[in-house]
Amino acid sequence: MPERDYEQDTTIGAGTLRIRARGRAVLSNPMTNRGTAFTAEQRKALDIDGLVPTGFTTLENQTRRVYEQFRNTGTMLGKFLTLNALRDRNEVLFYYLLTGHLEEMLPVIYTPTIGEAIERFSHTYNRPRGVFLSIDQPELVERSLLNYGLGPDDVDLVCVTDSEGILGIGDQGIGGIQIAIGKLSVYTAAAGIHPRRVIPVVLDVGTDNLGLLSNEMYLGERHSRVRGERYDEFVELFVRTVEQQFPNAMIHWEDVGTGNAHRILNRYRDEVCTFNDDIxxxxxxxxxxxxxxxxxxxxxxxxxxxxxxxxxxxxxxxxxxxxxxxxxxxxxxxxxxxxxxxxxxxxxxxxxxxxxxxxxxxxxxxxxxxxxxxxxxxxxxxxxxxxxxxxxxxxxxxxxxxxxxxxxxxxxxxxxxxxxxxxxxxxxxxxxxxxxxxxxxxxxxxxxxxxxxxxxxxxxxxxxxxxxxxxxNNALIFPGLGLGVAACRARVVTEGMIAAASQALAGLVNAWRPGAPLLPGIGDLRLVSATVAIAVAQEAAAEGVADAPLSDPIQQVYERMWQPRYPDIEAI
Incomplete structure (x- = not known):
């Protein structure tokens, strides 16, 4: 079901979902599908009578069912694939489950399990998610980003990797798309960035991983990693295209190789809203x-x-x-x-x-x-x-x-x-x-x-x-930073904004108590992210880089955080 078959204000926490599609098309889109949680009235209005079991189930009961399935899956990679399949089926249910068990599931959807998922990407590939940009087809960059179906005001974050420095496993070629997907999942679960306001991207510039190049299942470009001037031109094309198509988006660089990471950050940090999480x-x-x-x-x-x-x-x-x-x-x-x-x-x-x-x-x-x-x-x-x-x-x-x-x-x-x-x-x-x-x-x-x-x-x-x-854990910082940037429409990410995020995070602990941790726990990520976001937005305004300074920071940040709950539905 194309994105145009539904409408929703994704800048607020609980916008009404206006659905134009009918029948099976409603159930095929993870943002409109709620399975057995559709009421009788909604089933009639959307022409899905008989397409789901007759019994009505609440979101809470659905969560109990999928959590049991998750717990009964034997391996960590199996748990990752189970959650992936759930997200492809019902995005609200996926995030409701994830936010309720974040400390338990973060190691599954992100490090360390995602490393294995990246290595196995070409073997476990199922439903495409994200944008795949090839250095051998630069003429398709603009079209590919537009094909994702989001407009100029619909994107807060573009998370991009060139896959050279993936976690501790190095060059993983096109499989690096999973690190961008995983990172954006944390943005949503921890900071309430709407899942339809983000784009995961992999820059496929080849790979020096001989294991991938010799694997007939590999789905990326089959040549060594391109470097030098041609690489820089491709990165420049990508950055300028994002800047033109999604002027309010922050570009989040992830797992770029050591030889390029600092150079790219220094090249764009003063003129584009950009952030490198590894640095x-x-x-x-x-x-x-x-x-x-x-x-x-x-x-x-x-x-x-x-x-x-x-x-x-x-x-x-x-x-x-x-x-x-x-x-x-x-x-x-x-x-x-x-x-x-x-x-x-x-x-x-x-x-x-x-x-x-x-x-x-x-x-x-x-x-x-x-x-x-x-x-x-x-x-x-x-x-x-x-x-x-x-x-x-x-x-x-x-x-x-x-x-x-x-x-x-x-x-x-x-x-x-x-x-x-x-x-x-x-x-x-x-x-x-x-x-x-x-x-x-x-x-x-x-x-x-x-x-x-x-x-x-x-x-x-x-x-x-x-x-x-x-x-x-970087999850204590980057979700709140992204939320703060989006909330105030920051034009760049300054060192002052990053320092403000650190100070806000440090202020949430009392390290004087014997045995106390120096940082909050992962279980407090929503509180942490909101606190960091407010500090970042206020610092952006103080430095004059916020296009929409917050007049009531606590309320505006809270309202900006998407809640994984089934919204009101209007059939149109």
């Missing part, structure tokens, strides 16, 4: 946890010495936002003074200014060679993590390296010798790649470590205190 979203949620932890230590942010271990896109993104926060608050008077608080470590060890392998976005964090000339090193010619910890005496240690166990007992105990309340964030996913476990960190610091992790960990009992471990 800015990760940084924002980590900054929130840092602000909460720093408050506990009693020392201002600029007094801390920060080591970033695994300083790629995510690690440098975190450092950049913390640096900008220091400058914005006046904690650091100059940019150079702010940079001096950081020590960045990569595969070749500590970043130093004579390292020719550093990328442009990493170079500002390189230390002068003379600064480390007198250091005694564990291994000649290599300045490793232990060397940095021993000489720098950091108070904050951030891990984005994917090197499981890198924060060893020796490293942590050395850090704790000079830092009574060490702030240690092993952020790498999945759990097997975490730089340390919370249980070990608490044991090695006698319960004093302030911890946030990338993967979920169970509470840890130590010294008679139960420590609830904060998960630095």
């Amino acid at each position: 800015q979203g990760t940084a924002a949620v980590v900054l929130a946890a840092l602000l909460a932890a720093v408050d506990v230590t009693g020392h201002d942010l600029d007094e801390h010495r920060i080591v970033v271990f695994g300083a790629g896109s995510a690690g440098i993104g975190i450092a950049n936002l913390v640096r900008d926060t220091m400058l914005r608050t006046g904690a650091a008077e100059t940019e150079r003074e702010a940079y001096e608080r950081f020590w960045a470590i990569g595969l070749q060890g500590l970043y130093v200014d004579d390292d020719a392998t550093l990328l442009d976005f990493q170079k500002p964090y390189a230390r002068a060679r003379e600064d480390v000339a007198g250091w005694e090193l564990e291994r000649r010619g290599h300045i490793g993590l232990m060397d940095v910890v021993r000489h720098v005496k950091p108070t904050i240690l951030i891990g984005t390296s994917t090197k499981g166990g890198a924060f060893s007992r020796e490293v942590v105990e050395e850090m704790h010798r000079h830092s009574p309340r060490p702030i240690i964030f092993p952020l790498s996913n999945p759990t097997s790649r975490a730089e340390a476990t919370p249980a070990d960190l608490l044991e090695w610091t006698d319960g004093q470590a302030l911890i946030a992790t990338g993967s979920p960990f169970a509470p840890v009992d130590h010294g008679g205190v139960r420590h609830t471990i904060a998960q630095s």
Whole structure:
């Protein structure tokens, strides 16, 4: 059933659904279908008498039924496919189920299960969802986006990936569309962005994954990944087409490769409403946890010495936002003074200014060679993590390296010798790649470590205190950011707006209580998203980048959040 066969105001939480279609066409569209929940009057008006069982079922009872089906599915991939099939059948029911069990189902519709779904995309492909843009057919970009059926004022978010840096599994070609779909599902469940105001997109520029290229089932372009000028021209065509067709949409970049992510963000951030979750979203949620932890230590942010271990896109993104926060608050008077608080470590060890392998976005964090000339090193010619910890005496240690166990007992105990309340964030996913476990960190610091992790960990009992471990999950930031941008019609996403999101998130916790987490839990995502959205919209207005500043932020944000409930129906 085409989109024109129904009408609904998707900018409000509970708009009337006006249906022009009749008969089986009503049941074939996931936004108009409600199955056995159609009343007798609605069945008659829409010509679906006899097309569904005669019994009437409430949304709540439907949810009980599909939740039982979900629980009875044996594998995580099976659960993912079960939820996918439900969304293709009845979108309201899907989101009502998801919002009611968000903490349980987030790992299914997003990380870690979505990684397997992406790898299996060409084998499990069923109903198309999203827009597939090929670098070999640039002339179809405009037409393809228009074919999605949404008008200039109907789109809040376009989530796009080129699939080169998918989670921890790398280049996944056309299967990356699933990461965009999953991300937008979280926007809807957590922040109430209407599911018909978003577009998932994959830029199919080829793949360097030989397993995909040699698989006869693979559905993407069968050539190596295109790079350089032709890639940049394709990205430019995509951005300008979105800007023209959907002038109010924020472009959300997801899992773009390290070599392109910072470059694309820097290219467009000042002229297009754009956001990179791997860089800015990760940084924002980590900054929130840092602000909460720093408050506990009693020392201002600029007094801390920060080591970033695994300083790629995510690690440098975190450092950049913390640096900008220091400058914005006046904690650091100059940019150079702010940079001096950081020590960045990569595969070749500590970043130093004579390292020719550093990328442009990493170079500002390189230390002068003379600064480390007198250091005694564990291994000649290599300045490793232990060397940095021993000489720098950091108070904050951030891990984005994917090197499981890198924060060893020796490293942590050395850090704790000079830092009574060490702030240690092993952020790498999945759990097997975490730089340390919370249980070990608490044991090695006698319960004093302030911890946030990338993967979920169970509470840890130590010294008679139960420590609830904060998960630095981007879902605590990006849904609310997108909602705030949409609500106030922000023209760009500024660093001030991202910092405001972090501060709002940090304000929702009381980290002073023994064992308290540094961040809210996933179960509070609707509250978190609304709070973040208000802060983002207010900051956008203060910076003069909001085309529709909010006069009553709480009410307007609340009214903007779509509720997964069956709306009133009008047959037209």
